[in-house]
Amino acid sequence: MPSFGGWAGKILRVDLSTRRTWTEGTIERYQDYLGGTGIGYKVLWDEVPGDTRPFDPANKIIFAVGPLAGTGAPCNGRTAITTLWPTCWPKPLVATGHMGGQFAAELKYAGYDAIVVEGKADSPVWLSIADQRVEIVDARPLWGQGIRRTTIEISQMLGPEAAVAAIGQAGENLVPMSVVMNSYSHSAGGVGAVMGSKNLKAIGVRGTGSLRVAGPKEEWERLVKLHLSMLGANNQHVVPDSPQPWAEYYDPGSRWKAAPGRKWGAAAPAIDTGTCDPHNLNRIAYRSNNAAFYLGDVAWKYTVRGNGCTGCPIRCHTMIKVPSAAAKYGISEMGQNTCGGLNFGRSFFRTFPDGPRGETAVEACMVGMHLADDLGLWCNYSQLQRDFQKLYYDGIMRSQVGAEEFKSYSWNKYEKGDPSFLFELLPRIAMKQGELGTAVGLGTGYMLQRWSLSEEGWKRDANLQYWKLGHPKHHANEDAGQCGVIINTQYNRDAQCHSHANFTRNGLPIAVQKRLAAEIWGSPDAVDPVKAYTPMNPSKARMAKWALLRKELHDSLSLCNWMGPWVASPLKERGYKGDDSIESLLYSLVTGDRKSREEMDLTAERIFLLHRALTIRGMGTREMRARHDSIPEWVFEDPEGKAAFTKGTNRMDRDDIALAMDLFYEEMSWDKATGAPTLAAYQRAGLAHVARELGEKGLLP
Amino acid sequence: MTPVQDGGRDGEYPQWEAASQAAIQVIRNRSGQGQLATEEDILDELVALNLLEGTPGDMPSALTEILSTAAEGNGDLKEIQDQEGRKRYYSSQLMTETYARLLVRKEGDPLRLIAEIVRENSSLYPRPFPLGAFERSPFDMTRDEILQCLNQMASLEAYRDIARTTTSAGNAFLYSTSYLDPDYAATLAEWIDVGQYDNP
Numbered sequence A: 001m002p003s004f005g006g007w008a009g010k011i012l013r014v015d016l017s018t019r020r021t022w023t024e025g026t027i028e029r030y031q032d033y034l035g036g037t038g039i040g041y042k043v044l045w046d047e048v049p050g051d052t053r054p055f056d057p058a059n060k061i062i063f064a065v066g067p068l069a070g071t072g073a074p075c076n077g078r079t080a081i082t083t084l085w086p087t088c089w090p091k092p093l094v095a096t097g098h099m100g101g102q103f104a105a106e107l108k109y110a111g112y113d114a115i116v117v118e119g120k121a122d123s124p125v126w127l128s129i130a131d132q133r134v135e136i137v138d139a140r141p142l143w144g145q146g147i148r149r150t151t152i153e154i155s156q157m158l159g160p161e162a163a164v165a166a167i168g169q170a171g172e173n174l175v176p177m178s179v180v181m182n183s184y185s186h187s188a189g190g191v192g193a194v195m196g197s198k199n200l201k202a203i204g205v206r207g208t209g210s211l212r213v214a215g216p217k218e219e220w221e222r223l224v225k226l227h228l229s230m231l232g233a234n235n236q237h238v239v240p241d242s243p244q245p246w247a248e249y250y251d252p253g254s255r256w257k258a259a260p261g262r263k264w265g266a267a268a269p270a271i272d273t274g275t276c277d278p279h280n281l282n283r284i285a286y287r288s289n290n291a292a293f294y295l296g297d298v299a300w301k302y303t304v305r306g307n308g309c310t311g312c313p314i315r316c317h318t319m320i321k322v323p324s325a326a327a328k329y330g331i332s333e334m335g336q337n338t339c340g341g342l343n344f345g346r347s348f349f350r351t352f353p354d355g356p357r358g359e360t361a362v363e364a365c366m367v368g369m370h371l372a373d374d375l376g377l378w379c380n381y382s383q384l385q386r387d388f389q390k391l392y393y394d395g396i397m398r399s400q401v402g403a404e405e406f407k408s409y410s411w412n413k414y415e416k417g418d419p420s421f422l423f424e425l426l427p428r429i430a431m432k433q434g435e436l437g438t439a440v441g442l443g444t445g446y447m448l449q450r451w452s453l454s455e456e457g458w459k460r461d462a463n464l465q466y467w468k469l470g471h472p473k474h475h476a477n478e479d480a481g482q483c484g485v486i487i488n489t490q491y492n493r494d495a496q497c498h499s500h501a502n503f504t505r506n507g508l509p510i511a512v513q514k515r516l517a518a519e520i521w522g523s524p525d526a527v528d529p530v531k532a533y534t535p536m537n538p539s540k541a542r543m544a545k546w547a548l549l550r551k552e553l554h555d556s557l558s559l560c561n562w563m564g565p566w567v568a569s570p571l572k573e574r575g576y577k578g579d580d581s582i583e584s585l586l587y588s589l590v591t592g593d594r595k596s597r598e599e600m601d602l603t604a605e606r607i608f609l610l611h612r613a614l615t616i617r618g619m620g621t622r623e624m625r626a627r628h629d630s631i632p633e634w635v636f637e638d639p640e641g642k643a644a645f646t647k648g649t650n651r652m653d654r655d656d657i658a659l660a661m662d663l664f665y666e667e668m669s670w671d672k673a674t675g676a677p678t679l680a681a682y683q684r685a686g687l688a689h690v691a692r693e694l695g696e697k698g699l700l701p
Numbered sequence B: 001m002t003p004v005q006d007g008g009r010d011g012e013y014p015q016w017e018a019a020s021q022a023a024i025q026v027i028r029n030r031s032g033q034g035q036l037a038t039e040e041d042i043l044d045e046l047v048a049l050n051l052l053e054g055t056p057g058d059m060p061s062a063l064t065e066i067l068s069t070a071a072e073g074n075g076d077l078k079e080i081q082d083q084e085g086r087k088r089y090y091s092s093q094l095m096t097e098t099y100a101r102l103l104v105r106k107e108g109d110p111l112r113l114i115a116e117i118v119r120e121n122s123s124l125y126p127r128p129f130p131l132g133a134f135e136r137s138p139f140d141m142t143r144d145e146i147l148q149c150l151n152q153m154a155s156l157e158a159y160r161d162i163a164r165t166t167t168s169a170g171n172a173f174l175y176s177t178s179y180l181d182p183d184y185a186a187t188l189a190e191w192i193d194v195g196q197y198d199n200p
Helices: A026-033 A036-047 A103-110 A147-158 A192-197 A217-230 A281-286 A290-295 A297-302 A323-329 A359-375 A383-393 A396-400 A403-407 A411-416 A421-430 A434-440 A444-450 A455-460 A477-488 A499-504 A510-521 A538-557 A582-591 A597-619 A654-668 A679-684 A688-696 B014-032 B039-048 B061-071 B097-107 B110-124 B131-135 B143-154 B182-198
Strands: A010-015 A020-025 A061-064 A079-084 A094-099 A114-118 A125-130 A133-138 A163-167 A179-182 A186-189 A200-206 A303-307 A317-321 A334-337 A466-468 B077-081 B087-091 B162-166 B172-176
Touching: A010 A026, A010 A133, A020 A026, A026 A036, A026 A597, A036 A061, A036 A079, A036 A094, A036 A114, A036 A538, A036 A597, A079 A103, A094 A179, A094 A597, A103 A125, A103 A163, A103 A200, A114 A125, A125 A147, A147 A163, A147 A200, A147 A359, A163 A192, A179 A192, A192 A200, A217 A281, A217 A582, A281 A303, A290 A297, A290 A317, A290 A359, A297 A303, A297 A317, A297 A359, A317 A359, A323 A359, A334 A359, A359 A421, A383 A396, A383 A434, A383 A444, A396 A434, A403 A434, A411 A421, A421 A434, A434 A444, A444 A455, A455 A466, A477 A499, A477 A538, A477 A654, A499 A510, A499 A538, A510 A538, A538 A582, A538 A597, A538 A654, A582 A597, A597 A679, A597 A688, A679 A688, B014 B039, B014 B061, B014 B087, B039 B061, B061 B077, B077 B097, B087 B097, B097 B110, B110 B143, B110 B162, B110 B172, B131 B143, B131 B172, B143 B162, B162 B182, B172 B182
Parallel strands: A010 A114, A125 A200
Antiparallel strands: A010 A020, A061 A079, A061 A114, A079 A094, A094 A186, A125 A133, A163 A179, A163 A200, A179 A186, A303 A317, A317 A334, B077 B087, B162 B172
8 A cells, every 4th residue: 555645544433323433544445535525425425325314313424634734735724524414405415514724734633534423422422532532522511502612611621722623502403504613713604503413512633643745845845835926815816906016917806905004903013014025925914804805994903913724824814803892792802704704793784874894894793703603603605694684674574473573673773783683683593592593594495495485586686696405606607607607506505616706806907817718728718807798618618617626626635715726826927827737736745646737637526526426316316407507597687687798797698508508518528418427427537336326226317 | 427436337447337236226225115216316326325426416428327337237127207208217126017107107197197097997907996096005195186186187188088986885986988888887896896795
């Protein structure tokens, strides 16, 4: 058996029903699936029957990292969590969540590539992993506590360097809209209740070991420096948001916020972020400020610094200190998160007294983080909040929730944008109290079903951003036209694919983007200017395939798809080109298993195909085009009636999208009529055994 | 003005070489500070270092020769002229032409500065440019100054292509109708100011 670097070499298996733990080798069974989602899909395919439901003991939840986790590879801190998804409606199917923080590295240093949990404990437990010492520990003293208290208690047992992934009351109460969270603010949405259903309160990991990088040290250091040199700011935005001496281009919408005079005002002393020339690799962490990106200039005075995952210089979780929030609401003055987590509280409100980017909005963020990140609530990429607004302002809530319960909420506070309203709402969702709390905690699909509301209404309303199966879009036509639409048809929750959007939003002029696109996807016509979409062509299908495969690759290697791929860079001397081979270079040097970019993409295709096969088996149909790869009506509409292919609209054309799906299936070597992978596609990817099982069930085209 | 030790350009006359090196340093130092170097800046330094004699107010042909010498083998040294034809210098190692052009415009007519930034954004990316960005570095204009400029521009033929659109968040964006039609500009402004945050 060859010896590889990167992988720890062991997978921890945990049966909570019998309270037995054991290990198996990673390489023997999972090398061809890398790690992360690859291991997750493989376990589900091999071991979990298609008719299993999320809260059944037979469902498994797989926490897996990839061979790059815990190495010095930039942006490597991700843990993929794969399971049958509680909010996937009407039938639960396979899906994944991802959390950053310190968990991935700590798990690797403890000596594991994954933890596979099955069964159900007869009373609350938490899993203690201290290197090779694994124990299932009584969690009854922790049950009913929030994530923060749980983390503190377990850290006191395992040590302050331990990484603790815990659920809050939402997960305990089997609220489908729940998370698991580690390292204060790093959550994976949708899986909290699966842990809760197993009476698994938390996993605490302490790893004092190390991992091996197979390649020579000097070569590894050169490669890491190359990768660092090509990093932009958060979401791989490669130009600053204001003109800077070193920058040929700039983009006011960029997440690259650093500039002279913009200070982390709550640091002591305050720190000027400065010009951040991209050649200065020691200043990458100053580039991004997601609090300022979302909340505007008001956030600078509250910013302490950026925080983030192990081995990532981007630091996209902004740490803010807001004394007024502590004084007004009796909460901690410190908060930390990014994107949907940062905006959890703010996104509920349609308006604030001082506008969308004033002090009250900041306070709403603080209250939201204080509550949601402790109760362990999930926003479903802010679908929870969009649904809530619609249900309230359209009068649906009033008619569905009993009069007495409806009156028990301070709706005047809600309408005025008073963040204290969240204290009334969020705990009720986490505790499943009342009809409102119960319904919205189910997730959109089951909420619609419970309240006999039409999914078609959700599919026609562009403001809701709803896509299908109970989940929203995630970087669809607004970001990349037909390519974005294709990507959003493929998963069983929101796509969580950023490969394409990281490129289209990188801030470079369209001519530069087109030049790069020609090199990467074979034609400058793979990309269009924003809101000036042109008809479908084969290069857009290539881009969609590339985006999907790279997402799976990142999720399996433990690279952050919120940052990669790195096909554009901030370097003028490189013509702003990045390196489309970075993933294969890192993998080859870390593991010693030399693979080209094309070979890595084939591995990614294998992993993606397994997801497709799991979905087909779970749905019991091969008619994926008709029954799974659906597109909501709002994609084909424009509120002002603008026609598709005119400037100023994201409206897609039905025939053009039909062509887009044809070209995508062709690019994937799938059957066009059904959208199902063919026998040849499975065989090419080394999944003949999968094809055999599907064939026996009549699920091959 | 003459070099302290009169002579020609070759190494036989070290003061000439020293003057060139000093000029290079002035240009690069200023570029490193995010600024352009003027001829006065260079002359002041040369006089201070005793590498030139005479009154700095003159523009001697020796300076042209010194700068020509400096440029040899230092391809990063660039010259840019302002609206009046006055020369400015920068190092492309430390400053891009884009930024140098912005600084030159900033020294001159603010109406032209605004117009050219807006036109550049409208044609190159293409997108409208937020009015509020002119209040921040490196433009550093006050709101009143910006609005006064826009009022003036509205009545001048040379700027009739500069237009304004306001997003649903109440923020104004400027664009050039030479490159963006009003509807497209409005949609792009809405995306930049509102849409991309609603679609994170």
